[in-house]
Amino acid sequence: MINDKLKRILSSDTPQLIGKKILLAGWIKTRRDHGKLIFFDLRDRTGLVQLVVNPKVSGGSYKIAQDLRPEYVIGVIGEVKRRPEGTVNKDLHTGEVEVEISEINILSRAKPLPFDIGGEELSLELPTLLDHRSLGLRHPKISAIFKVQETIANTFRKTLREEGFTEIFVPTLVPFATEGGAEVFPVDYYTHKAYLAQSPQMYKQIMTSIFERVFTIAHAYRAEPSVTTRHLSEYVSLDAEFGFIDSWEDLMDMAEKIIKEIIDEVEDKNDKDLKIFNVKKLPEIKHKIPRLKMREAQEIIFKRTNTDHKGEPDLDPQDEKEILRWAEEETGAPFVFITHYPTKKRPFYTMPDPKDPDFTLSFDLLGINEEWVTGGQRINNYDQLLSNIKKWGNSPSNFEIYLQAFRYGMPAEGGFAMGLERITKDILGLLNVREASLFPRDMERIDERFSKTDSKTD
Numbered sequence: 001m002i003n004d005k006l007k008r009i010l011s012s013d014t015p016q017l018i019g020k021k022i023l024l025a026g027w028i029k030t031r032r033d034h035g036k037l038i039f040f041d042l043r044d045r046t047g048l049v050q051l052v053v054n055p056k057v058s059g060g061s062y063k064i065a066q067d068l069r070p071e072y073v074i075g076v077i078g079e080v081k082r083r084p085e086g087t088v089n090k091d092l093h094t095g096e097v098e099v100e101i102s103e104i105n106i107l108s109r110a111k112p113l114p115f116d117i118g119g120e121e122l123s124l125e126l127p128t129l130l131d132h133r134s135l136g137l138r139h140p141k142i143s144a145i146f147k148v149q150e151t152i153a154n155t156f157r158k159t160l161r162e163e164g165f166t167e168i169f170v171p172t173l174v175p176f177a178t179e180g181g182a183e184v185f186p187v188d189y190y191t192h193k194a195y196l197a198q199s200p201q202m203y204k205q206i207m208t209s210i211f212e213r214v215f216t217i218a219h220a221y222r223a224e225p226s227v228t229t230r231h232l233s234e235y236v237s238l239d240a241e242f243g244f245i246d247s248w249e250d251l252m253d254m255a256e257k258i259i260k261e262i263i264d265e266v267e268d269k270n271d272k273d274l275k276i277f278n279v280k281k282l283p284e285i286k287h288k289i290p291r292l293k294m295r296e297a298q299e300i301i302f303k304r305t306n307t308d309h310k311g312e313p314d315l316d317p318q319d320e321k322e323i324l325r326w327a328e329e330e331t332g333a334p335f336v337f338i339t340h341y342p343t344k345k346r347p348f349y350t351m352p353d354p355k356d357p358d359f360t361l362s363f364d365l366l367g368i369n370e371e372w373v374t375g376g377q378r379i380n381n382y383d384q385l386l387s388n389i390k391k392w393g394n395s396p397s398n399f400e401i402y403l404q405a406f407r408y409g410m411p412a413e414g415g416f417a418m419g420l421e422r423i424t425k426d427i428l429g430l431l432n433v434r435e436a437s438l439f440p441r442d443m444e445r446i447d448e449r450f451s452k453t454d455s456k457t458d
Contacts, residue, residue, distance in 0.1 A: 163257075294339065304322060
């Protein structure tokens with residue numbers, strides 16, 4: 001840095017240091033010239049503070065300041081002063097102060113920017129923004145997304161730890177398709193074939209026989225041949241699994257508790273970030289989230305819209321939005337559990353309803369716009385599970401490590417998974433789930449967009 005005797009101060013601390021000589025370091029967000037005065041907004045990890053360079057007091061630093069441009073990394077020494085009357089920025093934490101600079105050191109220079117990131121909005125198409133992701137993430141509105149996301153993940157962890165869950169860390173490379181089907185990414189693994197995990201499902205079930213209650217935050221991969229605003233090829237899954245359940249409804253109770261905690265924590269810890277997105281208040285879940293069987297939901301949708309999907313095996317996106325509107329009218333919050341999906345449309349390990357084996361003891365929690373959580377009770381009987389593996393067209397030999405856990409005793413258990421990016425997207429009112437992924441992967445992109453002739457798109 002430029003002065004070994006001074007300890008670096010963060011921008012958020014400057015309002016308490018009026019009259020003090022301090023050392024700051026960060027990135028130049030914007031530059032403004034007013035007569036002979038040069039103003040900069042300096043960005044560090046805690047926010048922004050205004051710097052002013054005055055030729056009468058800055059000496060040789062004034063010449064250096066004339067060459068500074070946005071995104072230069074600088075270290076500065078100066079005195080914290082109150083802003084002149086009429087220039088206070090009430091929307092900024094440091095808006096009542098500025099730092100009058102006496103020394104400047106350029107720590108790193110920045111090339112001319114491909115677009116202006118100094119404004120409140122980045123008015124660019126999403127593909128263009130993603131093409132410049134490393135730069136775009138520096139914009140406060142974009143970086144705020146991931147502060148909210150951090151709170152969501154931390155709350156998931158905190159809530160489950162308080163409920164006696166153990167965090168586990170599961171593999172990403174798997175020897176078989178976890179959920180079955182063809183929507184997997186094959187990987188060359190030495191001389192063998194492996195796959196990227198569709199979910200941590202098998203491993204969290206195994207670990208239920210060790211710790212009873214487990215959770216993991218894991219990357220999951222789905223080779224779905226679609227480009228929509230709600231799907232990613234790689235996403236972050238918040239997964240929980242626990243045993244000795246009294247009823248499969250215990251699973252929904254736990255999921256509901258987590259969602260309530262997430263909403264409360266985001267409102268409490270991310271007030272500034274929510275304001276950036278003009279989110280004045282998140283939905284308040286005052287009543288127990290309603291629970292409807294899928295066929296009941298389809299009947300309600302039919303009565304409300306005259307759209308007859310009563311024979312379909314799932315709700316389509318418009319159905320989800322309509323039943324969420326119904327839930328908000330009924331309870332004041334757009335959340336609803338949809339249960340009892342058809343057995344043939346759920347993975348082989350899903351427990352059929354003993355009263356109606358054509359349907360499962362499974363659920364989706366729809367939140368605000370779309371599915372947030374999916375889960376259900378699992379088959380814990382070894383013979384039944386083995387039979388289902390065969391019935392779903394799989395080879396039991398591919399599931400030997402998984403089956404061991406059930407061969408040697410597994411209590412009644414179940415779990416659920418939450419999509420981190422989707423929850424983030426809906427809380428902030430984002431239009432595309434890619435905005436809620438740091439470096440999104442889809443059919444058209446791994447960091448950079450594939451060209452039309454690129455073999456990676458074949």
